[in-house]
Amino acid sequence: MKTSINVKPTIVVIFGGTGDLNMRKLAPALYNLYSDHFMPQEFAIIGTSRKKLEDVKFREMLKEGVNSFSRNGQVEDAKWDVFAEHVRYTPVDVSAPETFAGLKELIEQYKTDFGEQTQVLYYLAVAPDLFPLIAECISRYDLAGNEETCRIVIEKPFGRDLESARALNKLLTGIFTEKQIYRIDHYLGKETVQNIMAFRFANSLLEPLWNRTYIDHVQISVTEQLGVGDRGGYYDGAGALRDMIQNHILQLLCLIGMETPVNFDADEIRNKKVDVLKAMRPFNAEAIRFATVRGQYTKGWVEGKEVPGYRHEKDVDPESNTETFAALKFFVDNWRWQGIPFYVRTGKRLFQTSSVISIQFKDVPHHIFPSGVSEHWQQNRLIISIQPEMSIRLQVQAKRPGLDMVLNPVDMVFDYKGTYNTSTPEAYETLLLDVMTGDQTQFMRADQVESAWELLMPVINAWENKKSLSFPNYTADSWGPEDAEALIARDGFHWFTLPLNKD
Structure with a gap:
């Protein structure tokens, strides 16, 4: 709902990067934004999951998802190749929090290239029981940033009752400000x-x-x-x-x-x-x-x-x-x-x-x-x-x-x-x-x-x-x-x- 678009250099980190939501919805959406010239000139998409994957294999998975589910149909190979250069993969396992160190290192590399005003978006395309664990690991490894350059996106369901929703809100607002929290409802x-x-x-x-x-x-x-x-x-x-x-x-x-x-x-x-x-x-x-x-x-x-x-x-x-x-x-x-x-x-x-x-x-x-x-x-x-x-x-x-x-x-x-x-x-x-x-x-x-x-x-x-x-x-x-x-x-x-x- 914009009349003009001005997007700062952006890093999009997708937890659950090999999952169905990314393949069907997020990857096609990000590629379409890029194709329609709404992505910033400097951007990076970092997929994460417990699996160990090479960047090339992850890019192939995303391309298959975009080809299958994008509203624009099959990608143009030349345009995809340029887009794919912005896509990286790093394994992250919330049961092994030390794996967040590799994610932090990759983010810092991009920040060095893009500048300190680079914004980082954490998209939690994972099961709801992982929301608190990922948020706590983001905090532990000092990845929350400041409220102007860091945002977290939470998919529904946001809690399964009033008590769990309040608990999740309390945890998130202890790490992020309300300004940084995006509770997404695709409807x-x-x-x-x-x-x-x-x-x-x-x-x-x-x-x-x-x-x-x-x-x-x-x-x-x-x-x-x-x-x-x-x-x-x-x-x-x-x-x-x-x-x-x-x-x-x-x-x-x-x-x-x-x-x-x-x-x-x-x-x-x-x-x-x-x-x-x-x-x-x-x-x-x-x-x-x-x-x-x-x-x-x-x-x-x-x-x-x-x-x-x-x-x-x-x-x-x-x-x-x-x-x-x-x-x-x-x-x-x-x-x-x-x-x-x-x-x-x-x-x-x-x-x-x-x-x-x-x-x-x-x-x-x-x-x-x-x-x-x-x-x-x-x-x-x-x-x-x-x-x-x-x-x-x-x-x-x-x-x-x-x-x-x-x-x-x-x-x-x-x-x-x-x-x-x-x-x-x-x-x-x-x-x-x-x-x-x-x-x-x-x-x-x-x-x-x-x-x-x-x-x-x-x-x-x-x-x-x-x-x-x-x-x-x-x-x-x-x-x-x-x-x-x-x-x-x-x-x-x-x-x-x-x-x-x-x-």
């Missing part, structure tokens, strides 16, 4: 998500309508057709609440619900997001019973292939109580949103893969048209589609062409694909560039993380302490358990889905 780097703020705050016609007077309710759905795949071991200890709602979905809700910031300063925007979380109504026993739904998928057929139920997935407990679907009704108890429900849902093995925000406006106060001319009447909606298509749609009523007065809903559409010819950057490209330029706008602050955990802990504890006797309660390729429909139907609404083609 916030998606182009449509970033456009929510532009759409809201750069258009005067929306602000007068963005409140409880004109909005009926808000829905946020992040649904996946895939199952847990090879992530069964991780997912069985997490579930839908931790994996999606605590971070991705609550961040989307904050963007929709936040007050207008006084400027575009990162902390000003994050203050407004925290205000939303602090205003959200806590879950008591009654709310957990009537305003939350959990589900777990059983076997079914997806695109003509039979798929197993969750309890039969690899590395999953055969009697697992982990939810693969969650739906909740939130309220934001403040002046703007009092009494307006925010419905969210997410799940695995659902009918469609999509991420959609639907803002439904209240109906007109008086219907002047006879019922016969408006048989397809529906309330106005603003629909923000994040995936698979990227679009923002305003659904309104209009007269259908012809001699008769017949009203039909029509869409006023801003479609990325139809509006722009250029390909949009991947989320990691945007967020990595933000880290390099020191922009924390799209990164979660410590109090924001803890507020999100604090809100959900009553639900998490209730679900973990009481085994669901109905699991599994929805079939693969469905829209989830029937109770999820009942949750929203009790208020006279239904879940909104875009008419996307599954073929």
Whole structure:
């Protein structure tokens, strides 16, 4: 989210350099930034892991990853060869902290070449239990630097509950300042998500309508057709609440619900997001019973292939109580949103893969048209589609062409694909560039993380302490358990889905 780019000489250290995240996301993002001239002239990428590898072999691995997963397809060999000269590898093992000495020596060599103002970014693309160990080793070997030239990037999950999140925050802020810590959520780097703020705050016609007077309710759905795949071991200890709602979905809700910031300063925007979380109504026993739904998928057929139920997935407990679907009704108890429900849902093995925000406006106060001319009447909606298509749609009523007065809903559409010819950057490209330029706008602050955990802990504890006797309660390729429909139907609404083609 920049109008001009000025990046200092940069060293990017990737812990977990041989891992899947680097191959699929980070390496393609860094190469695309380089290819599009957003990397500084002087930069280095240092991959680390426990393996012993030569630089040449590591570069070959990265090239394969970029060729397989970059939005731009195959690399140009001549351009890659120049890029690869900036890539190095050094083995680092947190169980043998002395290996950090070799990393320090390599960083110091680059600092000598690039100058003392060189910034160092530590990207922790590793399992969460390694976050504290790596941070402590960075501190022990005096690699934290000063707050102007050193940053650390932490992937989700940031803790698995409120207590562990607080402990991790305490450890990190004992080594780094908050200004140096970037808690990354790739969802916030998606182009449509970033456009929510532009759409809201750069258009005067929306602000007068963005409140409880004109909005009926808000829905946020992040649904996946895939199952847990090879992530069964991780997912069985997490579930839908931790994996999606605590971070991705609550961040989307904050963007929709936040007050207008006084400027575009990162902390000003994050203050407004925290205000939303602090205003959200806590879950008591009654709310957990009537305003939350959990589900777990059983076997079914997806695109003509039979798929197993969750309890039969690899590395999953055969009697697992982990939810693969969650739906909740939130309220934001403040002046703007009092009494307006925010419905969210997410799940695995659902009918469609999509991420959609639907803002439904209240109906007109008086219907002047006879019922016969408006048989397809529906309330106005603003629909923000994040995936698979990227679009923002305003659904309104209009007269259908012809001699008769017949009203039909029509869409006023801003479609990325139809509006722009250029390909949009991947989320990691945007967020990595933000880290390099020191922009924390799209990164979660410590109090924001803890507020999100604090809100959900009553639900998490209730679900973990009481085994669901109905699991599994929805079939693969469905829209989830029937109770999820009942949750929203009790208020006279239904879940909104875009008419996307599954073929």
